[in-house]
Amino acid sequence: MAGRVSLLMDTTSAAAAQISLTEKAGAIQSADPRRVLADRVEQLYSQLPLGIAATLIVSAIATVELRAGRFVEVVLFWAGLVVLLTLARIALYWGYRKSVNKFDEAAQWLRWLAISALANGATWGFAGAVFFPSHADEQQVFLAFLLSGMVAGGVPMYAVSWPIYALYAASIAFPFTYVLATFGNRLFAELAVLVPAYLAVNVGIAYRLNQVFDSGYRLRHAYGKLTDDYTALNQRLEQQLVELEEARRQVEASGRKLALFAERSPIAVFEFDPEGRVLNMNPAAETLFGFSSREMIGRPGTDTLFPSDAADESRERWRSLIQSREPVFGLRLTNTRRDSAEIVCEWSLTPLVNPENRVISVIVQGRDITQQLEAERMKQEFTSTLSHELRTPLTSIIGSLQLINSGVLGDVDKDVLELTSIAERNGQRLLDLINDILDVEKIESGKLTLFPEALELGELIAESLILNRGFADRFKVRLATVGDLPAVNVNADRKRLLQVMTNLLSNAAKFSPEGAAVEVTIETTDGNVRVGVSDSGPGIPESFRSRIFGRFAQADMSHARPKGGTGLGLAICKRLLEMMGGKIGYSDRQGGGTTFWFELPRHS
Amino acid sequence: MPAQPLNRICYVEDDEDIQRIVRISLEKVGKMTVEVISDPLLAIERIAAFKPELVMLDWMMPGMDGPTLFRKMRETPEVRDLPVVFITAKASPRELDELRTLGAVGTISKPFSPKDLPGQLRAIWSSLP
Numbered sequence: 001m002a003g004r005v006s007l008l009m010d011t012t013s014a015a016a017a018q019i020s021l022t023e024k025a026g027a028i029q030s031a032d033p034r035r036v037l038a039d040r041v042e043q044l045y046s047q048l049p050l051g052i053a054a055t056l057i058v059s060a061i062a063t064v065e066l067r068a069g070r071f072v073e074v075v076l077f078w079a080g081l082v083v084l085l086t087l088a089r090i091a092l093y094w095g096y097r098k099s100v101n102k103f104d105e106a107a108q109w110l111r112w113l114a115i116s117a118l119a120n121g122a123t124w125g126f127a128g129a130v131f132f133p134s135h136a137d138e139q140q141v142f143l144a145f146l147l148s149g150m151v152a153g154g155v156p157m158y159a160v161s162w163p164i165y166a167l168y169a170a171s172i173a174f175p176f177t178y179v180l181a182t183f184g185n186r187l188f189a190e191l192a193v194l195v196p197a198y199l200a201v202n203v204g205i206a207y208r209l210n211q212v213f214d215s216g217y218r219l220r221h222a223y224g225k226l227t228d229d230y231t232a233l234n235q236r237l238e239q240q241l242v243e244l245e246e247a248r249r250q251v252e253a254s255g256r257k258l259a260l261f262a263e264r265s266p267i268a269v270f271e272f273d274p275e276g277r278v279l280n281m282n283p284a285a286e287t288l289f290g291f292s293s294r295e296m297i298g299r300p301g302t303d304t305l306f307p308s309d310a311a312d313e314s315r316e317r318w319r320s321l322i323q324s325r326e327p328v329f330g331l332r333l334t335n336t337r338r339d340s341a342e343i344v345c346e347w348s349l350t351p352l353v354n355p356e357n358r359v360i361s362v363i364v365q366g367r368d369i370t371q372q373l374e375a376e377r378m379k380q381e382f383t384s385t386l387s388h389e390l391r392t393p394l395t396s397i398i399g400s401l402q403l404i405n406s407g408v409l410g411d412v413d414k415d416v417l418e419l420t421s422i423a424e425r426n427g428q429r430l431l432d433l434i435n436d437i438l439d440v441e442k443i444e445s446g447k448l449t450l451f452p453e454a455l456e457l458g459e460l461i462a463e464s465l466i467l468n469r470g471f472a473d474r475f476k477v478r479l480a481t482v483g484d485l486p487a488v489n490v491n492a493d494r495k496r497l498l499q500v501m502t503n504l505l506s507n508a509a510k511f512s513p514e515g516a517a518v519e520v521t522i523e524t525t526d527g528n529v530r531v532g533v534s535d536s537g538p539g540i541p542e543s544f545r546s547r548i549f550g551r552f553a554q555a556d557m558s559h560a561r562p563k564g565g566t567g568l569g570l571a572i573c574k575r576l577l578e579m580m581g582g583k584i585g586y587s588d589r590q591g592g593g594t595t596f597w598f599e600l601p602r603h604s
Numbered sequence: 605m606p607a608q609p610l611n612r613i614c615y616v617e618d619d620e621d622i623q624r625i626v627r628i629s630l631e632k633v634g635k636m637t638v639e640v641i642s643d644p645l646l647a648i649e650r651i652a653a654f655k656p657e658l659v660m661l662d663w664m665m666p667g668m669d670g671p672t673l674f675r676k677m678r679e680t681p682e683v684r685d686l687p688v689v690f691i692t693a694k695a696s697p698r699e700l701d702e703l704r705t706l707g708a709v710g711t712i713s714k715p716f717s718p719k720d721l722p723g724q725l726r727a728i729w730s731s732l733p
Contacts, residue, residue, distance in 0.1 A: 396625060402719050403625065406719045408719075
């Protein structure tokens with residue numbers, strides 16, 4: 001089983017590998033652009049404090065350097081402007097950090113940052129445009145360095161979004177370029193040409209950096225997604241592993257249980273391979289034949305199983321079993337034990353088939369039924385002997401009493417006649433009981449043979465009424481048919497169907513009040529014919545209904561006169577009718593009484 | 605149907621009680637002449653001497669059972685053509701069928717009703733060709 005589990009795991013991980021391969025191809029494309037944007041905005045804002053600090057430091061130095069001269073008010077105004085803008089940028093940074101919805105509002109935050117970058121750049125552009133012409137050469141050089149430094153320093157600050165950088169740098173460079181171009185100095189005019197070129201180069205670099213950042217973020221997200229997928233896959237695999245482990249434990253547990261069952265079972269259990277060799281056997285199997293498992297495992301078991309057959313025949317039987325893959329039950333075979341004793345065994349052979357519909361092995365279970373068969377035979381012999389030994393004296397008893405009671409031997413004293421009549425009736429009852437017990441025995445042992453023939457049902461019913469008239473007279477009950485009996489044929493055993501009718505009629509007569517009539521009806525339906533026997537008796541007690549067709553079934557009628565009967569009649573009727581393809585039942589009659597009915601298929 | 609009514613009957617039976625009942629039944633109820641034979645080994649000789657119109661055989665008897673006696677009768681010219689009826693307490697339908705194919709004209713099951721026995725025999729008698 002462990003091997004099988006690991007095999008399953010291998011297949012699962014192979015499947016996982018396949019999934020990851022197909023997913024990797026579209027990974028970069030599949031990175032969510034909104035997430036990439038949000039990451040870029042985050043990057044820009046994370047650098048904002050550094051930018052603010054740099055602006056403050058540089059502007060402070062600039063203020064100190066440029067303060068000397070005639071334009072101290074303008075310089076202070078500019079410094080104030082820088083401070084105000086710095087406060088606004090701090091507010092912007094603060095606002096971004098506090099925002100709860102950075103992801104969805106990323107585009108908006110980007111716009112605000114662009115405005116702030118533009119404003120920041122504009123303050124430096126203002127500085128260049130205003131302070132360059134108004135100051136002496138030294139400060140002009142300082143200013144030129146300062147401005148180019150600011151333009152260059154903006155690249156790492158804003159390169160994540162090149163358009164923002166372009167705005168920022170242009171707002172510094174363009175006013176300065178204008179001042180240089182209009183200064184009236186040839187050197188400055190040449191610089192005015194170089195500054196835009198410098199600006200263009202820087203924007204170009206920013207654009208390139210922007211692309212690099214962009215694909216960096218895309219990769220990061222693609223990788224993140226892959227990692228998530230892997231994590232999910234790993235979790236799934238882990239879950240499957242846990243389930244497999246649990247399944248393995250369960251299989252192991254039920255395997256142990258099964259092994260224990262086989263070990264302790266009184267039934268012999270063999271496992272044969274498809275070629276008929278013994279793979280395994282339990283202790284009961286060792287006991288059955290007297291061969292130890294060491295002696296039998298690996299050897300052909302079919303010769304032991306089918307010993308009475310020729311070797312070819314036993315091989316053929318085995319081959320047909322393997323081919324059909326159908327289990328065989330109740331196979332009775334005469335087997336030979338190690339000590340040459342012959343035993344009769346009952347076998348069931350169950351081929352185990354794998355999903356590819358190939359037979360892996362065959363479970364062969366068997367038990368020794370020799371003693372059981374012997375017991376059955378003895379029981380039958382006993383019943384048969386009993387039947388003869390009981391009937392012979394009863395023949396004499398009933399016969400003698402009948403002759404006395406019939407009056408052929410002359411008149412008998414009235415009291416004597418009464419007693420001999422009682423004796424005859426009870427002798428008859430004893431005989432009925434013996435006959436019923438024999439019938440039950442025959443039915444149960446499958447020895448009862450029916451001789452079905454095409455019968456005209458109406459005639460048979462009429463005959464049964466005549467046969468039972470004498471019995472009904474004793475209870476002062478009339479037997480009568482209701483309406484015309486339709487001409488309908490059934491395929492049934494004449495003697496046994498008469499037995500059924502006798503049972504139903506005598507039951508009905510016994511339970512009818514004096515002077516009542518037992519009514520017999522025949523109804524035909526499409527394929528069946530139904531015979532009803534109705535009495536006007538007390539009905540069937542509720543407690544008795546469930547076992548009315550059982551053996552030795554008699555309702556507890558302690559308040560009523562004893563009726564006689566064996567309690568086997570209805571059970572026999574039910575079985576006989578079933579053997580003839582029919583059925584029996586009963587229903588309550590309106591106004592009291594019961595109708596017993598039976599149905600038989602019509603014979604065309 | 606034979607021309608004359610059934611009158612002379614031989615009955616081979618080992619049980620004395622049943623012998624007596626059958627004798628009373630056939631003589632008193634049926635007004636027939638009855639010869640009862642206890643020993644099946646002597647039966648053929650006695651039957652031949654009595655010259656009955658019909659023979660009744662018990663199935664189970666010590667010494668020789670009814671069917672064997674019946675086959676022996678079929679081999680003996682004097683009694684070969686006599687109609688034979690079996691009285692039996694146990695017989696499977698297959699065995700009864702076999703007896704009919706051998707030529708038994710009827711079977712009466714034990715216990716029989718002595719009141720009805722003469723009637724049953726006369727019914728069988730009247731069904732003969």
